[in-house]
Amino acid sequence: MILELDCGNSFIKWRVIDGAQAVTVIGGVVGSDSELVSALLAMPAPSLTHCRLVSVRSDDETLALTRRLDELFGIESVCARPALEMAGVRNGYVEYQRLGLDRWLAVLGAFHLAKKPCLVLDLGTAVTSDLVMADGEHLGGFICPGMPLMRNQLRTHTRRIRYDDEAASRALDEMAPGRTTVEAVERGCLLMLRGFVLAQMELAKEYLGDNFEVFLTGGDALLVRDVLPGARVLPDLVFVGLAIACPLD
Ligand SMILES: Nc1ncnc2c1ncn2[C@@H]1O[C@H](COP(=O)(O)OP(=O)(O)O)[C@@H](O)[C@H]1O
Ligand SMILES: CC(C)(COP(=O)(O)O)[C@@H](O)C(=O)NCCC(=O)O
Numbered sequence: 136m137i138l139e140l141d142c143g144n145s146f147i148k149w150r151v152i153d154g155a156q157a158v159t160v161i162g163g164v165v166g167s168d169s170e171l172v173s174a175l176l177a178m179p180a181p182s183l184t185h186c187r188l189v190s191v192r193s194d195d196e197t198l199a200l201t202r203r204l205d206e207l208f209g210i211e212s213v214c215a216r217p218a219l220e221m222a223g224v225r226n227g228y229v230e231y232q233r234l235g236l237d238r239w240l241a242v243l244g245a246f247h248l249a250k251k252p253c254l255v256l257d258l259g260t261a262v263t264s265d266l267v268m269a270d271g272e273h274l275g276g277f278i279c280p281g282m283p284l285m286r287n288q289l290r291t292h293t294r295r296i297r298y299d300d301e302a303a304s305r306a307l308d309e310m311a312p313g314r315t316t317v318e319a320v321e322r323g324c325l326l327m328l329r330g331f332v333l334a335q336m337e338l339a340k341e342y343l344g345d346n347f348e349v350f351l352t353g354g355d356a357l358l359v360r361d362v363l364p365g366a367r368v369l370p371d372l373v374f375v376g377l378a379i380a381c382p383l384d
C-alpha cells in the first residue's frame with residue numbers, strides 16, 4: 136500500500152492506493168499533521184509500504200512530517216522535486232526550482248492525460264493557472280488569492296466585516312445581490328474568482344489556440360465549474376502528476 140500526500144498551504148490531501156492495482160483504498164482531507172496521523176492510525180490494518188508526497192510547505196515542516204511517518208509506520212517518504220523537464224513537459228519558469236511543486240505536478244498530470252495543449256486551474260488557498268503548449272512547453276501562469284485568502288483579508292482588514300465560516304457556506308446557495316454582509320462578501324469574492332477563470336480562458340485561446348483542454352482541481356474547483364462547462368474536474372490531478380514524478384518501482 137502506498138500513502139500519497141499533497142501538502143497544501145491549508146490542507147493535506149491524502150490517500151492510500153493499492154500499489155499493484157493503483158486503486159484508491161481510502162483517503163481524505165485533513166487540517167494538520169496530527170489529524171493525518173490520527174486518520175492513518177484509525178485505518179483498518181493497511182500495511183503501508185511506501186509514501187510519496189508533494190509539499191508547498193517549508194522544508195522544516197515537510198521534514199517533521201516525514202520523520203513522524205517513518206517513526207510511526209516505518210516508511211520512508213519520497214518527495215517530489217523540481218525539474219526542468221519531465222514526461223515531455225518543459226518547465227517554463229526562469230528559475231524552474233521556484234515553480235510551486237503542486238503546480239508542476241498538476242501540469243505533468245494534465246499533459247499526460249490530455250496529450251494536447253492544456254489550461255490547468257488549481258483553486259486552493261491560492262488560485263493558480265498554468266498553460267502548456269502542444270509540444271509540452273509550459274508557458275508559465277498566474278497566481279491570485281483564493282477564496283480563503285480573499286475572505287480573510289476582508290475580515291481582518293476592515294472593522295465591520297465579521298462572520299463565521301458556517302454562514303459563509305450558506306451564502307453561496309444563491310448569487311443574487313447580497314442583502315447581508317456575509318452574502319455580499321462571499322458572492323463578491325466568488326464573482327472575482329469566476330472572472331479570473333474566464334479571463335484565463337481568453338488568455339488560453341490567445342496562447343494555445345482553440346483546441347486546448349481545461350483541467351480544474353483544488354478544494355474550491357466546484358465553485359467555478361458552472362462557468363467552465365467543458366473543463367475536466369479532477370480533484371486528484373496532483374496525484375496523477377505525483378505518480379509520474381515519483382515512480383516507486
Ligand atoms: N473536504 C474539504 N476539506 C477542506 N476544505 C475543503 C474541502 N472541500 C472543499 N474545500 C475547500 O477547499 C479549499 C482549500 O483547497 P485546497 O486545494 O485543499 O487548498 P490548499 O492546497 O491550498 O491547502 C478551502 O477553501 C475549502 O473551502
Ligand atoms: C502558488 C502556491 C502558493 C499555491 O499553493 P496552494 O494554494 O495550493 O496551497 C504554491 O504553488 C507555491 O507556493 N508556489 C511557489 C511560487 C510559484 O509557484 O511561483
Ligand SMILES: [K+]
Binds near residue numbers: 260262353
Ligand atoms: K492552489
